[in-house]
Amino acid sequence: MKSLYVTSVERYSGKTAVCLALGKHFQADGYKVGYLKPLSIQPWLEGGKIVDEDATFVKDVLALETPLAELSPVVVTQELLKAHISGKGELDLMEKVQAAAKSAGKNKDIVLLEGGGSMREGYVVNLPTPHVAAALESRVLVVVKYRDEIRLMDDVLTAKFRLGDSMCGIIINRVSADGLAFVEEFARPYIEKQDIPVFGVLPEVSGLAALTVDELIDALDPQVLTDCDPHDIMVENLTVGAMTAEAALTRLRSRNNTAMITGGDRSDVQIAVLEVPLSCLILTGGLEPRQLIIKHANELGVPVLLVRSNTMETIEAIDKIFGKTRMGQMIKLRKFQELIDQHVDKQRMYACIGL
Numbered sequence: 610m611k612s613l614y615v616t617s618v619e620r621y622s623g624k625t626a627v628c629l630a631l632g633k634h635f636q637a638d639g640y641k642v643g644y645l646k647p648l649s650i651q652p653w654l655e656g657g658k659i660v661d662e663d664a665t666f667v668k669d670v671l672a673l674e675t676p677l678a679e680l681s682p683v684v685v686t687q688e689l690l691k692a693h694i695s696g697k698g699e700l701d702l703m704e705k706v707q708a709a710a711k712s713a714g715k716n717k718d719i720v721l722l723e724g725g726g727s728m729r730e731g732y733v734v735n736l737p738t739p740h741v742a743a744a745l746e747s748r749v750l751v752v753v754k755y756r757d758e759i760r761l762m763d764d765v766l767t768a769k770f771r772l773g774d775s776m777c778g779i780i781i782n783r784v785s786a787d788g789l790a791f792v793e794e795f796a797r798p799y800i801e802k803q804d805i806p807v808f809g810v811l812p813e814v815s816g817l818a819a820l821t822v823d824e825l826i827d828a829l830d831p832q833v834l835t836d837c838d839p840h841d842i843m844v845e846n847l848t849v850g851a852m853t854a855e856a857a858l859t860r861l862r863s864r865n866n867t868a869m870i871t872g873g874d875r876s877d878v879q880i881a882v883l884e885v886p887l888s889c890l891i892l893t894g895g896l897e898p899r900q901l902i903i904k905h906a907n908e909l910g911v912p913v914l915l916v917r918s919n920t921m922e923t924i925e926a927i928d929k930i931f932g933k934t935r936m937g938q939m940i941k942l943r944k945f946q947e948l949i950d951q952h953v954d955k956q957r958m959y960a961c962i963g964l
Contacts, residue, residue: 629670647682648734778808
């Protein structure tokens with residue numbers, strides 16, 4: 610049984626997306642695929658049990674028979690952390706991870722091991738990425754998010770320093786249009802000379818970093834005033850309607866898939882912005898709009914969300930999830946699979962893994 614440990618240097622680099630897309634490709638090529646997230650710091654209550662936040666979606670996408678609770682053997686809650694650092698919890702969590710990995714690999718050709726949000730995670734419970742990968746004798750694929758030229762190079766070399774020979778290669782993700790030339794002409798050749806295979810360079814696609822209105826509803830817990838279906842409506846930009854109606858219109862016309870945040874008492878802005886394409890309208894302060902506005906929004910298919918928080922609090926709540934590309938929507942996953950098809954040398958990766 611082979612295993613591939615997918616990790617990243619920093620959070621929100623596209624690690625879960627890579628895991629799922631590769632898992633689907635392995636299955637399409639006839640391989641039996643298992644999955645395990647050895648360590649999770651994203652506890653989620655499902656069916657009365659603590660599981661990883663993404664477990665349900667991963668299980669559904671890869672059609673896994675493994676029970677949800679077994680997909681992540683160590684989920685760090687406040688209780689587990691306190692027990693561990695006070696010496697009252699399980700002292701050797703690695704044994705638990707190894708047993709779970711053995712179970713996940715039963716009758717499988719390859720097991721995908723999803724690392725934590727960054728390579729800093731896990732040290733407090735003695736489960737950092739390098740140690741877990743070594744204990745499970747797994748090859749490691751690092752997803753590196755492009756931020757700028759210098760940080761790209763430092764992130765790649767840092768990963769190589771920490772992981773050593775267990776690192777089988779990298780995928781550079783979310784490369785901006787103005788960064789592609791540097792990556793292909795300078796970074797990629799240099800990285801390859803350091804004996805680090807670059808399996809692929811994925812360009813930035815704005816829709817993949819976007820939220821859906823469903824995710825905004827989950828984050829804000831608003832009162833939904835409209836009847837239109839918010840499912841799969843993408844939100845790529847936020848704008849605040851604290852200005853005049855004319856200024857709000859000017860800003861909206863220069864952006865796509867925008868959510869407008871404005872006060873519930875700003876009828877002038879609400880009426881104006883519904884005249885241009887809009888993903889959703891978020892009204893703050895708990896002030897309900899006029900029924901005419903709700904009726905018009907329903908006719909246009911624009912969800913209207915009413916929150917009790919003020920504008921700044923609402924922006925802060927959304928900022929916490931913006932950029933955290935959740936793969937909980939099939940439309941995003943399909944787009945990401947297309948990127949993998951077009952830009953990743955899968956045969957080279959297969960050879961590196963030993964498939």
